[in-house]
Amino acid sequence: MDIKVHVRESDDDAYVVELGGEIDVYTSPKVKDAITELIDQGHYNLVINLEKVRYIDSTGLGVLIGGLKRVREHGGTVNLVCTNPQIKKIFDITGLVKIFGIYDDEAGAKKALA
Amino acid sequence: MNVTEPSTDHLGTVELRIPSKPEWVAVARLAVAAIANRLPFSVEEIEDLKLAIAEACTICIQQGTGIQTIDITCTATLSALRVEVRDDRYRGRDGNVPKRPSMMAVEGEGLGIFLIQALMDNLEYNVDPHLGTELVMTKRVGA
Numbered sequence: 001m002d003i004k005v006h007v008r009e010s011d012d013d014a015y016v017v018e019l020g021g022e023i024d025v026y027t028s029p030k031v032k033d034a035i036t037e038l039i040d041q042g043h044y045n046l047v048i049n050l051e052k053v054r055y056i057d058s059t060g061l062g063v064l065i066g067g068l069k070r071v072r073e074h075g076g077t078v079n080l081v082c083t084n085p086q087i088k089k090i091f092d093i094t095g096l097v098k099i100f101g102i103y104d105d106e107a108g109a110k111k112a113l114a
Numbered sequence: 115m116n117v118t119e120p121s122t123d124h125l126g127t128v129e130l131r132i133p134s135k136p137e138w139v140a141v142a143r144l145a146v147a148a149i150a151n152r153l154p155f156s157v158e159e160i161e162d163l164k165l166a167i168a169e170a171c172t173i174c175i176q177q178g179t180g181i182q183t184i185d186i187t188c189t190a191t192l193s194a195l196r197v198e199v200r201d202d203r204y205r206g207r208d209g210n211v212p213k214r215p216s217m218m219a220v221e222g223e224g225l226g227i228f229l230i231q232a233l234m235d236n237l238e239y240n241v242d243p244h245l246g247t248e249l250v251m252t253k254r255v256g257a
Contacts, residue, residue, distance in 0.1 A: 024143075025172045026136035057168050058225035086161050093232045094225060 003027035004052070005034045014113050015043045016106065020052030023060030031060065035067040044076025047109045056087055061094060068100065077101070079109040123192040125152065130186045134175050134201065142186055143168045149188045150195055154255050162233040163195065163253050169226040170199035170249040177247045178203070194235075194254040203246030 004020035015038050023031055038046060048064065050056070068078045079101040082088055091097045103109040130145050132138040146167045150160045167186065174184045178201040187198040230249065231237050235257050239249040 022140070024136070024168060025139055025175065055164070057165060057172065058229055059172060061225060086158070090165070090229070093229065 003030055005030055007034055007038065010047070010110055012110055012114065014045045014047055014110050016047045016049055016110075018049045018052070022055040023053060023063075024055065024057045025059045028057075028059040028063050032063045032066070035063065036070075039067065039070050039074075044071040044074040045113045046071060046076070046078045047081060047106060047113065048078060049081040049106055049109075050087060051081055051083055053082075053084065053087060056090060061090070061096065064100070065096070077113065079103060079112055081106050081109045125190040125192065127190070128188045130188075131183050132171070132186070134178060134181045134184050136172075136175060139168050139171045139175070142171050142184070146186070146188060146195075146197060149190060150253075153190055153192075153195060155195075155253070156256075159253065159255070163197075166230045166233045166251060166253070167197055167199065169230050170197075170251070173224070173226050173241060173249065174199060174201040174247045177201075177241055177243065179243075181246075192255075194252050196250070196252045198248070198250045200248045201246050204248055 002021040003023060006018040008016050008018070010016050017034055017038070019031060021027070035046070046067065064078065064080070071078055080103065082091070082102050083104055088102070091100070091102060101109065101112050103112065128149055130142060132142050143164045147160050147164050150163050155163070171184055174181065181201040181203060183202045185200045185202070185204070189196040227239065230251060234251040235254045236252040237249065241247050
């Protein structure tokens with residue numbers, strides 16, 4: 001089981017957290033650390049790219065919700081990129097589609113931050 | 115002694131015991147997926163099962179301070195897969211602790227219980243910091 005976390009700054013003052021693999025109770029702390037570090041550095045507009053994520057559970061969702069709460073305190077937001085139908089279904093079931101902006105590609109997610 | 119004849123559609127029972135540690139949850143998830151593959155579940159239904167079992171194991175780990183292992187019992191029939199997930203405080207107690215029907219889920223028991231309820235066809239559970247954590251869930255084929 002693996003999780004890949006890659007953070008990069010995009011051209012338009014947003015930061016992109018690109019995730020790949022499986023996000024569960026074992027791997028979600030690594031995701032949390034990456035998001036927390038960005039927020040601690042003062043970056044409050046984030047795109048989290050889940051295109052390469054094969055699996056996410058409630059602990060992974062909890063990390064995303066925690067990140068969103070923190071950036072909102074500073075007037076920022078978190079947009080997600082997600083195309084996997086199974087993962088989209090989890091966001092639908094939990095009602096998180098109403099809380100996160102969920103986009104089919106990174107360009108759309110970044111544009112919506114502006 | 116009570117002897118119960120297995121029903122005619124009973125395919126088999128598989129028991130798995132994993133350490134109560136986050137790094138072992140993926141093993142339970144993959145094992146249950148392999149068992150579910152023996153039944154005519156769709157790919158989507160198997161993904162639902164994987165997530166539900168992982169959530170149940172995660173609840174055991176998060177609720178069970180000091181527990182060492184988690185027991186997972188899968189009973190496959192032609193039409194359904196029943197999965198029982200218990201932390202080691204249940205061992206030897208014969209499962210006599212009353213379980214709550216899924217409709218009685220209350221707020222605050224977390225996203226995990228909510229997801230299991232949404233993904234499975236039936237759930238009964240008992241999450242008690244003293245008695246232990248037990249979840250019994252069923253997924254029917256094509257439901």
